[in-house]
Amino acid sequence: METRRLEYFVRIVDAGSISRAAQDLGLAQPALSQQLAIIEQDVKATLLHRSRQGVTPTAAGRQFYRQARVILRQVEEARALVRTAEESLAGTVSVGFPNGAAAILCLPLIERLTSAHPQIDLQIVEGYSANLTDMTGRGQLDIAVLYQETAPPGMDAISLWEEDLLLIGPPGAGLGDAVPLDTVAGLPMMVPGKANSARIVLDRALADRGVTANLSVQADSLVTLKKAVQRGMGYTILSWPAVAEEAEAGLLTVAAFTDAKLKRTVALCTPHAVPSTPARDLVAETIRAVAAAALAEGRNPGMRPAS
Structure with a gap:
């Protein structure tokens, strides 16, 4: 699974709305909804409850959210380590x-x-x-x-x-x-x-x-x-x-x-x-x-x- 999709999911949960998350990310709402569908198809689970008020994570969604944040943090730490290593070689x-x-x-x-x-x-x-x-x-x-x-x-x-x-x-x-x-x-x-x-x-x-x-x-x-x-x-x-x-x-x-x-x-x-x-x-x-x-x-x- 691509890390950008993990980031999309985290932004949707944090915003509580697919439309608000799409606006924050600079994406069209249908495109973001499609990415969410790909994620749910990949994990074979429904991750969000949808209502007129917005979206909230299901039990599986909460687990996925926590793990996604851990992975994104680790990816950023890895990038920072690489940047530091490259800078130190100058x-x-x-x-x-x-x-x-x-x-x-x-x-x-x-x-x-x-x-x-x-x-x-x-x-x-x-x-x-x-x-x-x-x-x-x-x-x-x-x-x-x-x-x-x-x-x-x-x-x-x-x-x-x-x-x-x-x-x-x-x-x-x-x-x-x-x-x-x-x-x-x-x-x-x-x-x-x-x-x-x-x-x-x-x-x-x-x-x-x-x-x-x-x-x-x-x-x-x-x-x-x-x-x-x-x-x-x-x-x-x-x-x-x-x-x-x-x-x-x-x-x-x-x-x-x-x-x-x-x-x-x-x-x-x-x-x-x-x-x-x-x-x-x-x-x-x-x-x-x-x-x-x-x-x-x-x-x-x-x-x-x-x-």
Whole structure:
């Protein structure tokens, strides 16, 4: 039975007259009488006594009236709960992404949120993990995807995936699919600054092997590093997501390391200093879902579930 018919019946009983109820509802009296007949046919009982003075409920009608009011109240409460939930999901959520992870996460995240939750104002900041860590620690970001094995001070962290760092060279470099780590000693390496996560992993691996890299340029710019390598100015270390587009187009060559795992963990971090909101929680949950989908697709070499 439609709830509007329950409302019609309650209004008729409250008014004590079908004509007055029809006027209040903005309906023609014959139309309202027809709706009443449908209700009585549905419950297989006479619900109203009709007289010249108006209408009064029968014993069955009184029972039906009480139950109808309960149902209508519950329906209104349900609507109010939904409205409150939708309103609580509104607001601005700022998220920081390092360049490589952004290539995997950003577009699917935007697509999902704009489709299902357009009331959330998503603000995306893209940059190096070290800079994003500082911004998150100062409360400038609600959420950050960072290259972190453990949670930074003042933050909670959930691992999204683990990824290998690869040797990136110019087109036709002849690297093959894999090279030993000491290859970097004989190549002009163009790397980010020492605070960068890829640089930290590279320096640690080289120190463990007693290998010294031939560092020709340091640049904290992903675009500059990739463009310079494309033009044959040197080699660099990056993850597959950061170079997938260029590698698939033949603009860069990619090789894994045969004798060392240069790996880092990608984590979803939320600062303690920024209060949790339903909107922030939803964005974080969506990022985790996008990451899980990317892992399931298996299209990114060297990307796997975090150990």
